[in-house]
Amino acid sequence: DWCQLNVVPFLDSTNTFLMQLPTAHAAICLAEVQTAGRGRRGRHWHSPFAQNIYLSIGWGFEGGAAALEGLSLATGVAVVRALERLGFSGISLKWPNDVLYEQKKLAGILIEMSGDPSGSCQVVVGVGLNVNMSLSVAPEIGQPWTDLSLIAQVLGIVHPGRNILAAMLIDELVQLLKSYSNTGFVAYKPEWEARNAHKGLSVELVSPVSCVSGVVLGVNPQGALRLQTAEGEQLFYGGEISLRTA
Ligand code: BTN
Known part of the structure; x- marks a missing residue:
């Protein structure tokens, strides 16, 4: 130990x-x-x-x-x-x-x-x-x-x-x-x-190349963010993406 x-x-x-x-x-x-x-x-x-x-x-x-x-x-x-x-x-x-x-x-x-x-x-x-x-x-x-x-x-x-x-x-x-x-x-x-600070809130996921808007649903069993977007539910993995309140 x-x-x-x-x-x-x-x-x-x-x-x-x-x-x-x-x-x-x-x-x-x-x-x-x-x-x-x-x-x-x-x-x-x-x-x-x-x-x-x-x-x-x-x-x-x-x-x-x-x-x-x-x-x-x-x-x-x-x-x-x-x-x-x-x-x-x-x-x-x-x-x-x-x-x-x-x-x-x-x-x-x-x-x-x-x-x-x-x-x-x-x-x-x-x-x-x-x-x-x-x-x-x-x-x-x-x-x-x-x-x-x-x-x-x-x-x-x-x-x-x-x-x-x-x-x-x-x-x-x-x-x-x-x-x-x-x-x-x-x-x-x-x-x-x-303890999810953004559950149910509208957010923008910002990366150097794109920006996606949606409502935070929660996270999946791997820790990816579940976002309700205009195209339906989408999963996002960390890395370069950051979240801000819309
Ligand atoms: C972030 O929110 O951007 C992460 C900040 C992490 C800061 C800590 S302080 C101790 C350790 N040493 C570093 O240089 N960074 C982390």
């Missing part, structure tokens, strides 16, 4: 750090600041010093690229489970894997993979969780955001602090990575559906 733990004050990116490690079966990385924090679709992830959580977990993974869609959604469920264990409520998920509170972004997930896309590979699951983001001068973050200290005030609960948060996240994410190849996304699907 050995897992290498790297707590590094200053890093470019916890995902990059683990992607560059010679293949360890299991490794965790936490940083206090990221100088080149990365988001999905090549975006920058704002990562000020000592205010938030920047956590990545590297894991040997069977199932290849095809299983990643579901893993990415299940990671969102694991983050919600960790927060709910600490008394937070009202947290929702935006397909494929953004964590929201009142439609504002609370946490982001970036999953990367190396090795054989059709077999055994290495995944790095990165989670950026806003904890005390509002302490810094808010820079140009390109979307509405929130953080746990603001939510704790609204809910009237005690903010648990970053060490406990990191411990809960690691616990839930390690449980997920240990069991996912047996359970698949199906074991997480009901919880995902119950």
Whole structure:
């Protein structure tokens, strides 16, 4: 049950750090600041010093690229489970894997993979969780955001602090990575559906080359988005597509 733990004050990116490690079966990385924090679709992830959580977990993974869609959604469920264990409520998920509170972004997930896309590979699951983001001068973050200290005030609960948060996240994410190849996304699907921030809403799915409008029905057993479009029900897989409220 050995897992290498790297707590590094200053890093470019916890995902990059683990992607560059010679293949360890299991490794965790936490940083206090990221100088080149990365988001999905090549975006920058704002990562000020000592205010938030920047956590990545590297894991040997069977199932290849095809299983990643579901893993990415299940990671969102694991983050919600960790927060709910600490008394937070009202947290929702935006397909494929953004964590929201009142439609504002609370946490982001970036999953990367190396090795054989059709077999055994290495995944790095990165989670950026806003904890005390509002302490810094808010820079140009390109979307509405929130953080746990603001939510704790609204809910009237005690903010648990970053060490406990990191411990809960690691616990839930390690449980997920240990069991996912047996359970698949199906074991997480009901919880995902119950927290779907856009269920029944009209949305646009935007990719660099196209834009599709429809109503969100839910997700399929692999984690693909089910959208009711003018042409009928269509399935969409992650990658370059992003969803916005129409
Ligand atoms: C997104 O919503 O676009 C994903 C953001 C993921 C950010 C985290 S912070 C820890 C890990 N290291 C990175 O460089 N990115 C992820």
